[in-house]
Amino acid sequence: MTTETATDLFEAHRPVLLGVAYRMLGRVADAEDVVQEAWLRWSGSDRGDVREPRGYLVRITTRLAIDRLRQIKSRGETYVGPWLPEPYVTDFGDTVPDTAERAVLADSVSLAVLVVMESLSPLERAVFVLREAFGFPYADIAAMLDRGEAAVRQLAGRARKHVEERRPRYEVDPAQRRDLTERFLAAAGEGDLEGLMALLAPDVRLVGDSGGKARAPLRVLDTADKVGRFLVGAAQKGVPDFSVRFLELNGGPAVLVLSGDKPDSVFQLDVADGQVQAVYIVRNPDKLRSLAAG
Known part of the structure; x- marks a missing residue:
């Protein structure tokens, strides 16, 4: 794979990678940092055995975002007043032509849902984002996180129940x-x-x-x-x-x-x-x- 091809592949998947990182972190700058680190790892790796670049790149990005979340939580950061995610421009344009898919992506990045997701563990948050927002199969998520599929299904169920119980019900028209x-x-x-x-x-x-x-x-x-x-x-x-x-x-x-x-x-x-x-x-x-x- 040439450097030019590697760059083109990464740029083609950048919107998905940024979407995953932002939903996990709630901060645009942190998400961009994670995606930049994913690029450095992608460009400096041996890509000869990579058969599915999208899954490979999402795996790198997800793991980096989990590490970043754990760092934030371990620092015990305090915040003055109520916390909301950083506003994130989501003009899907022609990249997501399917109406149902657009609705799912929009809901998964809404302020109400992201606020609820703040109370999930980093692993629960990763599984919820990959499954609910981007529709990855449980087997793929398990491989990305180095977990058994049964454990991933359990994490997904727990995260989904937590979000559904606490999220407000609003129309999205x-x-x-x-x-x-x-x-x-x-x-x-x-x-x-x-x-x-x-x-x-x-x-x-x-x-x-x-x-x-x-x-x-x-x-x-x-x-x-x-x-x-x-x-x-x-x-x-x-x-x-x-x-x-x-x-x-x-x-x-x-x-x-x-x-x-x-x-x-x-x-x-x-x-x-x-x-x-x-x-x-x-x-x-x-x-x-x-x-x-x-």
Whole structure:
């Protein structure tokens, strides 16, 4: 296999590798580091016996991501306020033409699911991602992780049960989410509390991630009255020279708020029954760097 062929093969599989690494780590920079390390190992290895490059590369990436997760957990990192994954651009484009497959990939990278996955062990998380998001057979996952197939099936069952019990049930219709997002943004921007209250479910939750580096609630807000009043108050304080952009993040429509040309925050909504069920706000500047670069 020539160097050019090896490079082309790796680049062809890069989106899958990045998708696996991000779902396991919840951080774009960490995922990119893992994929870069996978490239170094791939380019420096004897590839003569590699019959299935995709599986081989996913195996390397998964093991590196597990190592990174274990390092993070062993350091006992603390985080100021609620934690959300770093926003991740997920414009699948023509790479995933199948509607059902797109829905599975979008759901597996949603903020709600990734937050639940944070409580899985590194191995459980790896098995869940490989099986539920990318559909790898149990035998292949077992080979990737050097585990018996029976053990992998047990890990998969435990992880699936954990996620299903704790994940919120939201609709994923992008058109409805986009419509509610636009109406939500208009009401919040105008300080229209009554208009906001009409959009919010009574038990709506607002999760703000600032990492202690920007202004955001340090606890989850959990009623329509609290969420509505917070949003109106935030809108009144305003963002200097602000503008907004709609884009697809974590499998659904989102709003990027810019201050000048610098990302200030990301808003994303989960909706069901025609109402906003959850509001996610990411303001930690460290988590907005990849959007600034883009």
